[in-house]
Amino acid sequence: MYGTQTIGKDGHLYIGGIDTVRLAEEFGTPLYVYDTALMKQKIRSFKEAFSKHTALSWQIAYASKAFSTLAMIQLAGDFGLSLDVVSGGELYTALKAGFPAERIHFHGNNKSKDELAMALDAKIGAVIVDNFSELNVLDQMCAERGQNMEILLRITPGVEAHTHEFIMTGHDDTKFGFNLDNGMAERAVLLALRSEHLALKGLHCHIGSQIFETEGFVRAIRAIFSHMNVWTRKMNFHMKVLNVGGGFGIKYTGSDHPLPIGRFIDAIVDTIEDECARHSLSVPEVWIEPGRSIVGEAGTTLYTLGSSKDIPGIRKYIAVDGGMADNIRPALYQANYEAICANRANEPADQSVTIAGKCCETGDVLIKDALVPESFKSGDLLAVLCTGAYGYSMASHYNRLPNPAVVFVEDGEASIVVRRETYEDLIRHDVPLKTFSSRE
Numbered sequence: 001m002y003g004t005q006t007i008g009k010d011g012h013l014y015i016g017g018i019d020t021v022r023l024a025e026e027f028g029t030p031l032y033v034y035d036t037a038l039m040k041q042k043i044r045s046f047k048e049a050f051s052k053h054t055a056l057s058w059q060i061a062y063a064s065k066a067f068s069t070l071a072m073i074q075l076a077g078d079f080g081l082s083l084d085v086v087s088g089g090e091l092y093t094a095l096k097a098g099f100p101a102e103r104i105h106f107h108g109n110n111k112s113k114d115e116l117a118m119a120l121d122a123k124i125g126a127v128i129v130d131n132f133s134e135l136n137v138l139d140q141m142c143a144e145r146g147q148n149m150e151i152l153l154r155i156t157p158g159v160e161a162h163t164h165e166f167i168m169t170g171h172d173d174t175k176f177g178f179n180l181d182n183g184m185a186e187r188a189v190l191l192a193l194r195s196e197h198l199a200l201k202g203l204h205c206h207i208g209s210q211i212f213e214t215e216g217f218v219r220a221i222r223a224i225f226s227h228m229n230v231w232t233r234k235m236n237f238h239m240k241v242l243n244v245g246g247g248f249g250i251k252y253t254g255s256d257h258p259l260p261i262g263r264f265i266d267a268i269v270d271t272i273e274d275e276c277a278r279h280s281l282s283v284p285e286v287w288i289e290p291g292r293s294i295v296g297e298a299g300t301t302l303y304t305l306g307s308s309k310d311i312p313g314i315r316k317y318i319a320v321d322g323g324m325a326d327n328i329r330p331a332l333y334q335a336n337y338e339a340i341c342a343n344r345a346n347e348p349a350d351q352s353v354t355i356a357g358k359c360c361e362t363g364d365v366l367i368k369d370a371l372v373p374e375s376f377k378s379g380d381l382l383a384v385l386c387t388g389a390y391g392y393s394m395a396s397h398y399n400r401l402p403n404p405a406v407v408f409v410e411d412g413e414a415s416i417v418v419r420r421e422t423y424e425d426l427i428r429h430d431v432p433l434k435t436f437s438s439r440e
């Protein structure tokens with residue numbers, strides 16, 4: 001159980017003081033429910049961890065790829081966060097939400113000219129330049145417009161984070177960033193410093209996601225400083241900002257043991273301060289980009305149980321009214337989740353079942369061994385926990401399933417922040433063949 005989740009006397013699961021059975025009745029299922037008090041608490045713990053380091057300047061940029069909607073971006077803005085966006089769509093959402101442009105940082109390994117133009121028009125805070133072609137294109141665009149832009153360079157420090165290989169990003173063989181050890185990063189620093197319109201503010205690295213140890217951050221920072229030392233003296237490059245990315249691990253199941261956020265922040269800041277002292281450099285402003293660790297545990301997906309299939313001696317499948325279309329993570333990363341029977345949460349959960357989705361795909365299994373009450377049956381409500389990160393944001397329309405609604409709950413109030421898609425929404429952009437003259 002997470003955040004404000006409780007079990008009521010009626011045996012129902014409550015979130016933010018609201019009965020999830022009522023939420024399902026009112027908004028339908030599948031339904032993404034976000035405990036906003038828990039998101040705020042997560043933001044506060046990042047801020048508190050930094051405030052201990054009184055001499056330091058810092059920014060916490062929410063990585064909106066984890067969950068981007070107008071309401072979420074507003075919440076991040078209200079709490080003084082900066083914002084990491086990674087596409088024109090995320091940037092558009094941020095601007096429409098009224099997020100202060102100067103606190104937006106634009107990422108991505110293949111930003112189009114149109115996306116860069118959007119960023120320049122909006123005068124965002126920084127572009128995190130990922131590769132040589134982007135450096136060149138952005139420089140030319142700024143020159144044509146007579147505009148300046150602050151940039152960071154994304155560095156690939158050659159560090160392998162201990163996580164699923166699909167979500168590692170700091171190792172040498174990755175599509176992201178300028179590699180440190182083969183001279184790419186040094187050349188990028190040189191080119192950026194020569195540009196008249198790009199102001200090289202600092203460096204960025206992101207070693208991966210769902211990380212449980214501080215060691216990867218420490219190694220990445222040390223690797224960057226071993227070069228910074230040379231670049232400062234050789235090229236007179238003074239790093240004003242070091243952005244160490246996101247990736248802080250969360251507790252999806254009882255086998256995950258995430259570190260308190262303060263442990264990560266202390267390790268990051270202490271290492272930076274130590275390296276600066278060692279090389280007689282001034283301490284840069286420290287930026288981080290948490291996504292999952294702000295929204296992950298705050299999200300719960302409610303499903304209604306439908307059909308079941310018991311294969312004696314093998315397993316019992318129980319199917320819900322969603323699946324890989326609203327949560328691709330089990331199929332994509334073999335991610336594990338836990339669930340509660342939300343309308344009978346007080347009954348002993350001693351039956352092991354496999355929770356399947358409704359997509360036409362054998363791999364559409366949400367949880368392999370979920371524990372549910374013996375009497376679990378069609379019509380019951382299942383709450384899959386910790387689905388707040390990369391669930392809604394990676395949702396698809398596979399099998400023409402409309403995307404679920406999203407509600408924020410807090411202090412007994414529920415606010416719909418994304419309406420459920422309708423079948424009409426699904427065909428909204430389709431152009432029927434009869435509009436083509438070639439049809440016989």
Ligand SMILES: Cc1ncc(COP(=O)(O)O)c(C=O)c1O
Binds near residue numbers: 169210245248289293
């Ligand atoms: C550049 C960058 N920053 C931040 C994040 C956020 O990561 P997480 O959601 O694990 O905190 C990601 C995603 O892995 C990323 O690619």
Ligand SMILES: N[C@@H](CCCC[NH3+])C(=O)O
Binds near residue numbers: 065209210333389390
């Ligand atoms: N989408 C991934 C993480 C990668 C995110 C961005 N680099 C997940 O669900 O775990």
